[in-house]
Amino acid sequence: MIDPKPTASHFIDGAYAEDDSGTPIPVIYAATGEEIARVHAATPALADRAIAAAKRAQPEWAAMSGTERGRILRRAADMIRERNRELSELETLDTGKPLQETLVADATSGADALEYFGGLAGALTGEHIQLPGGDFVYTRREALGVCVGIGAWNYPTQIACWKAAPALACGNTMVFKPSETTPLCALKVAEILKEAGLPDGVFNVVNGAGEVGAALVGDDRVAKVSLTGSVPTGRKVYQAAAAGMKHVTMELGGKSPMIVFEDADIENAISGAILGNFYSSGQICSNGTRVFVHTDIKEAFLSRLAERIGTAVMGDPLDEATNFGPMVSEGQMNIAMNYIAKGVEEGARLVAGGKRADRGGWYLEPTVFADVTDDMTIAREEIFGPVMCVLDFTDEDEVMARANATEYGLAAGVFTRDLARAHRVAAGFEAGTCYINTYNDAPVEAPFGGVKASGVGRENSKEAINHYSEVKSVYVRMGDVEAPF
Numbered sequence: 001m002i003d004p005k006p007t008a009s010h011f012i013d014g015a016y017a018e019d020d021s022g023t024p025i026p027v028i029y030a031a032t033g034e035e036i037a038r039v040h041a042a043t044p045a046l047a048d049r050a051i052a053a054a055k056r057a058q059p060e061w062a063a064m065s066g067t068e069r070g071r072i073l074r075r076a077a078d079m080i081r082e083r084n085r086e087l088s089e090l091e092t093l094d095t096g097k098p099l100q101e102t103l104v105a106d107a108t109s110g111a112d113a114l115e116y117f118g119g120l121a122g123a124l125t126g127e128h129i130q131l132p133g134g135d136f137v138y139t140r141r142e143a144l145g146v147c148v149g150i151g152a153w154n155y156p157t158q159i160a161c162w163k164a165a166p167a168l169a170c171g172n173t174m175v176f177k178p179s180e181t182t183p184l185c186a187l188k189v190a191e192i193l194k195e196a197g198l199p200d201g202v203f204n205v206v207n208g209a210g211e212v213g214a215a216l217v218g219d220d221r222v223a224k225v226s227l228t229g230s231v232p233t234g235r236k237v238y239q240a241a242a243a244g245m246k247h248v249t250m251e252l253g254g255k256s257p258m259i260v261f262e263d264a265d266i267e268n269a270i271s272g273a274i275l276g277n278f279y280s281s282g283q284i285c286s287n288g289t290r291v292f293v294h295t296d297i298k299e300a301f302l303s304r305l306a307e308r309i310g311t312a313v314m315g316d317p318l319d320e321a322t323n324f325g326p327m328v329s330e331g332q333m334n335i336a337m338n339y340i341a342k343g344v345e346e347g348a349r350l351v352a353g354g355k356r357a358d359r360g361g362w363y364l365e366p367t368v369f370a371d372v373t374d375d376m377t378i379a380r381e382e383i384f385g386p387v388m389c390v391l392d393f394t395d396e397d398e399v400m401a402r403a404n405a406t407e408y409g410l411a412a413g414v415f416t417r418d419l420a421r422a423h424r425v426a427a428g429f430e431a432g433t434c435y436i437n438t439y440n441d442a443p444v445e446a447p448f449g450g451v452k453a454s455g456v457g458r459e460n461s462k463e464a465i466n467h468y469s470e471v472k473s474v475y476v477r478m479g480d481v482e483a484p485f
C-alpha cells in the first residue's frame with residue numbers, strides 16, 4: 001500500500017521543494033475523515049521560483065524536436081501504466097473514489113493523454129500557402145510560453161495530465177496548481193515526468209488555495225491559463241487573464257440533460273443514467289443530472305433504476321468490490337445534502353437514497369428524485385454530488401427547448417433507437433460534448449469541453465493543439481518590392 005505522504009509540498013525546477021511557513025493544508029481521507037498527509041501552501045517566493053524556472057526552461061524545451069519531446073511524454077505514459085496500482089491507490093486516498101474506478105479511469109487516462117500528445121508532438125507542422133507571382137506564405141506553429149494549469153479535486157491525476165500533455169507537446173512549460181482538497185497526485189506526475197527525462201523546470205507543481213492560483217494567473221510571465229473548476233471561479237480567472245490578454249481554456253461546470261425517448265433500450269439508458277450521475281459519487285462536471293424520461297416509460301425506468309441502485313456496493317474505497325465511495329469532503333457532502341433538502345421542500349418525489357450513510361466518512365446515498373420540474377432548484381443548479389433528477393416529457397420539440405434552457409452547455413445525451421432522431425437531437429443540443437446511446441465516455445482522441453457558461457476551448461484531441469500553440473505567418477516575396485515613392 002502506498003504511503004500518501006509526499007516528499008514535500010511542491011515540485012519546482014526538477015526537485016521537491018518545501019517552505020513550511022506556508023499555510024498548512026491537511027489532506028483528509030474521505031472514507032474515514034482522518035488526516036493522512038499535510039502540505040503547505042506555496043509562499044509568494046515559491047510561486048515566483050516556479051514561474052521563473054518555467055520561463056527559463058521554455059526556450060530550450062521548445063527548441064527540441066517534437067519527436068524528442070514526444071519521446072519523453074510517451075516514456076512517462078509507460079511508467080504511469082507500470083505504476084498504475086500505486087498511483088490509483090494514491091488517487092483513492094486523495095479523493096475517496098473507489099479503487100475499482102481509479103484503477104481504470106485516472107492514471108490510465110493521464111497516460112493516454114501523454115501517449116497521444118507525445119505521438120502528435122513530432123507531427124506538428126505549419127503550412128505553405130502559394131501566392132501569385134511565386135510569392136508564398138509559410139506558417140510556423142509556435143509555443144505560447146509559460147502556461148498555468150489549475151485543477152479541480154475530482155480527477156487530480158487526469159486533470160494534471162490532460163493539461164500538461166498538450167502544453168508540453170507544443171513546446172510550452174507549465175506551472176500546475178492542484179486543488180487544495182487533493183494536493184497529492186500531481187506531485188507524482190511531476191516526479192514521473194522528471195524520471196522519464198523531462199528537463200528541469202518544464203513541469204512544476206505548486207500547492208495552495210485560490211490566492212496561489214490568482215498570483216499565478218496575474219503574473220506577467222504567464223502566456224496562458226487553463227482552469228478546471230466551477231463557473232464562479234472561471235469568471236474570476238477569465239477576467240484576470242483578460243487583463244494580461246492571456247490565452248485561456250476554461251473547463252467549468254454543468255447541469256447537463258440526458259433525454260430518454262420511449263423507444264430507447266431502457267437497460268442501456270439506465271446504465272447511462274447511472275454512469276452520468278453516480279460514477280465518482282456524482283462528482284463529474286459533465287454529468288447528465290437532468291434525466292428527461294418519456295412519460296410512457298417513466299415508471300418502468302424508475303422502478304428498474306431503483307432496483308439497480310439497490311445493488312450498489314458502498315464501502316471501503318480501497319476494497320476493489322466497492323463501487324460507490326464517499327464524497328470528497330465534508331463540505332461537498334453538506335452542499336449535496338442541502339440540495340436534497342431543497343428538493344424535498346420544493347415537492348420533488350424521493351425515489352431512492354436521500355440520506356447520509358450510517359458509517360464514518362462523507363458517504364451520501366445514491367439519490368434519485370422523480371417528478372422534478374424545470375423551476376426547482378435541484379433542476380437548475382449544479383449539485384456535484386450523487387443526486388439524479390428525473391423529469392417527464394412527451395414531445396421532442398418541447399424537451400429540446402427545456403434541455404437547452406440553462407446557462408450551462410457542457411454535455412448532453414440522448415437514448416433512442418431512431419437514428420434520424422438521435423442525430424437531429426445531437427445537432428440541436430447547446431452543448432460541447434454530446435452522447436448518443438451512451439454517457440460520459442471521454443477518450444483522449446475526442447474533443448472535450450463546453451459552450452455557454454460551461455467553458456471556453458477544448459481539451460484532448462487535435463483541437464487541444466490549437467489552444468496550446470500560436471500560428472505565425474511569414475510572407476516571402478520572390479521579386480522586387482513595389483513602393484509608391
Ligand SMILES: NC(=O)C1=CN([C@@H]2O[C@H](COP(=O)(O)OP(=O)(O)OC[C@H]3O[C@@H](n4cnc5c(N)ncnc54)[C@H](O)[C@@H]3O)[C@@H](O)[C@H]2O)C=CC1
Binds near residue numbers: 150152179250252254
Ligand atoms: N469542465 C470540466 O472539465 C470540469 C469541471 N469541474 C467543475 O469544478 C467544480 C468543482 O471543483 P472545485 O475544486 O470545487 O472548483 P473551484 O472553482 O472551487 O476551484 C477550482 C480551482 O481553482 C482554484 N481557484 C479558486 N479561486 C481562484 C482564483 N481566484 N484564481 C485562481 N485559481 C482559483 C482552486 O484553488 C482550485 O484549484 C465543479 O463546479 C465542476 O463542475 C470539475 C471537473 C471537471
